[in-house]
Amino acid sequence: MKKQVTIKDIAKELGVSHSVVSRALNPNPDKNARISPETKERIVKTAKRLGFQRNRIAEFLKHGKAATIGVFMPEFSNRLGADLMMGISEAAAEYGFPLNFYFGMNYSSFETFIHKNIKNPCSGIISYPFEFGESEELKKLFSEFADSGGKTILLNTTCGSGFPVLYMNxxxxxxxxxxxxxxxxxxxxxxxxxxxxxxxxxxxxxxxxxxxxxxxxxxxxxxxxxxxxxxxxxxxxxxxxxxxxxxxxxxxxxxxxxxxxxxxxxxxxxxxxxxxxxxxxxxxxxxxxQPFRYEGRRAVEKLINVIYGGNEEDESIDPFLVERETA
CATH class of the missing domain: 3.40.50.2300 (Response regulator)
Structure with missing residues (x-):
């Protein structure tokens, strides 16, 4: 079995200290911890070459949270739902984040999803509140989650929650x-x-x-x-x-x-x-x-950026024509 690459392995490979590598690979480093752009680039490239992956579980446990990303999806039994799940799963695996999927088609199931993620703090959620519309109850739920420190990316909705929305155009x-x-x-x-x-x-x-x-x-x-x-x-x-x-x-x-x-x-x-x-x-x-697989990947990328203190805006994804035999 292949040995998991550690920060110490990267430091040894480059002849730098463990702390320098740690700072270079930290997505949210201490502002006082300075490192040159050239050194950081060299460390990042070496980490990628060696197959280094952050231990997200240990990282989030330090802050009393699970590394898990919670995902709420409508119960779509078609290619769109499958593509969305694949895109989310591929990107989450690539970045080392575990996933918990929840499925539902009504407000009650979504309310349960939010409260579970407040009670057992996760790293963030990707949510597709299908056909819930704009309501005070829904806005209150999102406010409650945000007040608990929750990070969120919404998919294909106009619920007006104030969270970044990724949607099909x-x-x-x-x-x-x-x-x-x-x-x-x-x-x-x-x-x-x-x-x-x-x-x-x-x-x-x-x-x-x-x-x-x-x-x-x-x-x-x-x-x-x-x-x-x-x-x-x-x-x-x-x-x-x-x-x-x-x-x-x-x-x-x-x-x-x-x-x-x-x-x-x-x-x-x-x-x-x-x-x-x-x-x-x-x-x-x-x-x-509709490129739902791509949307799933982008949702994970945007959420990770928000988790580590970045800002995200609403973003649209353009569909495209597939020409076959009916026209």
């Missing part, structure tokens, strides 16, 4: 979809209203390009009726369709096939999310990919 994703369909010179645009923020952004972009009069916004349960009427009275091809998510897009594919229409030539369909099913559909779905 749905506005950008919808604009990418709209621009893509505009370039297909669609005669008409059918816009799924299942996700109001995405449909609003799509239509706003279309309006800016002067094509709003070609748009029909629909509630998804009305799609079969609206689509048949549009297909029967069509004046030109292709008809562009923006689905609010990939599951809705899968239902749209079935309806298009029922009417005997062809993708690309007659129908241009763009979904949203890039779930695993998107590439397996027949035909494979052109869709907007």
């Amino acid at each position: 749905n506005q950008k994703g919808s604009q990418i979809a709209a621009d893509f369909l505009i370039k297909k010179a669609c005669s008409l645009y059918l816009v799924d209203n299942s996700h109001r923020g995405r449909s609003d952004s799509f239509l706003s972009y279309i309006d800016g390009k002067g094509f709003l009069d070609r748009c029909v916004r629909f509630d998804f349960q009305e799609f079969p009726t609206i689509f048949k009427r549009v297909a029967d009275n069509r004046t030109g091809f292709p008809i562009g369709i923006f689905a609010a998510n990939d599951q809705n897009a899968a239902d749209i594919i079935r309806k298009v096939r029922e009417l005997g229409l062809q993708f690309k030539e007659e129908i241009a369909l763009v979904g949203y999310d890039d779930l695993q099913l998107a590439a397996q559909l027949d035909p494979p779905l052109t869709t907007i990919h």
Whole structure:
């Protein structure tokens, strides 16, 4: 078994004192402990080459806390949730922080999560308070955690807690979809209203390009009726369709096939999310990919910076188009 590299090993390798190495590798060093930038760079490079990893458990125990990062996530059983977990897990392992995952879809489960992390102080939390909205109760919970010294990064929320938020830029994703369909010179645009923020952004972009009069916004349960009427009275091809998510897009594919229409030539369909099913559909779905794995990694990096006294601002992550066979 490979021996764990210690600060003493690095000091011996470079011929410097143990205390110099300790100061160089301390993310929050004493302001009076001076070390030249050149020496610090040499120590950091050597530590990385030798495979040194900080003992986070011992480091945080000195301050009466656990090194563990608490993570609260909604119970998503799809690729988005899996990618987010992988990104968080990869980065936490890389930086030497243990993780505790908690799952829930209601306020009570989130309240339990916060109180557990106040009672048993952790290094910080990454929280995805899905669909809790803005409420005084939620703000009070976050204030309670902050007052206990808790450090937090929030994901994909607008709860207005005052903590840094890392979020997917749905506005950008919808604009990418709209621009893509505009370039297909669609005669008409059918816009799924299942996700109001995405449909609003799509239509706003279309309006800016002067094509709003070609748009029909629909509630998804009305799609079969609206689509048949549009297909029967069509004046030109292709008809562009923006689905609010990939599951809705899968239902749209079935309806298009029922009417005997062809993708690309007659129908241009763009979904949203890039779930695993998107590439397996027949035909494979052109869709907007949300990089949740990257978001997980960034969340850990931002939280660690906050834990060690750094400042973090809100940050958006841009989705991107994955072009397949439906457009």
